[in-house]
Amino acid sequence: MTLLPPLPHGRVRPVVRAPAAVLTRRAEDVDPRDPEVVQLAADLLATQRVSPGCVGLAAPQIGVGWRLFSLDVTGHPKTRSCHGPVVLANPSVVAASRKERGREGCMSVPELTGDVRRATQVLVAGVVPVTGAALTVETDAFEARAFQHEIDHLDGLLFLDRVAGAHGLHARSVYL
């Protein structure tokens, strides 16, 4: 069963790179039934899908300070639990446990990667665009990391804010 609501045709939007104010401000709650929010959800998914290796995209990354993101870790080798393509509005991490360190990169910080400790078990709550239905997702491993990375974007945080130590930042030498 897909968690994805029926969405209009999505447009590919340019990705904002740091430094940019929209990436470091807390994004605002949205009305999940607002047609503009629904269109933005479609645009996020469309933009994510044309970006090689990208498993998630938050609205601030395409310049919009709204609490909305898309995510899809299908097929990633580190994925265990997988909910397929997801768009979620007004999300929050309700519970998180079992932190592990991993190296992550971000479309908005394209030339760096960082070692970041993240929970490997999370419970995420939010509302589904279009329907406005409340949704909770319990997941683990790579999908848990991706959820936390995207929700961080909505709180104005980049992985740079969570790097584990002064030597935890690396030049991104591997391009997809």
Next chain:
Amino acid sequence: MSLLAVTVIGHDRPGIIAETTAALARLGGNLEDSTMTILRGHFAMVLLVSADVRAGDVEAGLAVLTVDGTLKVTVREVPQEPDVAPTGATAYLLSVHGADRPGIVSAVTAVVASGGGNITDLSTRLTGELYVLLAEVDLPASADAAGLGARLARVADSLGVEVSLTPIDSDLM
């Protein structure tokens, strides 16, 4: 605009970075990449600074750091390196540990170099008898990682140390 490599090495104390960067700011220098650590109690820092000032003038501007004789400062002009092009390389973490003896680093890194590996980060620590080396190694797509791992294992065996070479995955979110 020239690019200057500034090194500051010596006895550690609070305030060295603040004083160094204040002097560089007074000279109109703009800090680019830098790294700093403590090695056996010694402060060790390298800064790359772009500035419209000659290396000798920057060294003179930093002389205040060296007056008590506990810090050594050098400034030299270095060429601008081109931006790193996409390489398709895979990053590995090389870990070596065991009883200290001369030649561990040279033997291990010679194997890495012969296998086409490029070390992008390195730190070593000696604590008591235990010697530890951690390095990040970029291996080009054409390199034989398994073969390199096997050669490293043979060299480690001859040195009586443990070695591992493991891929470092980085995931685009």
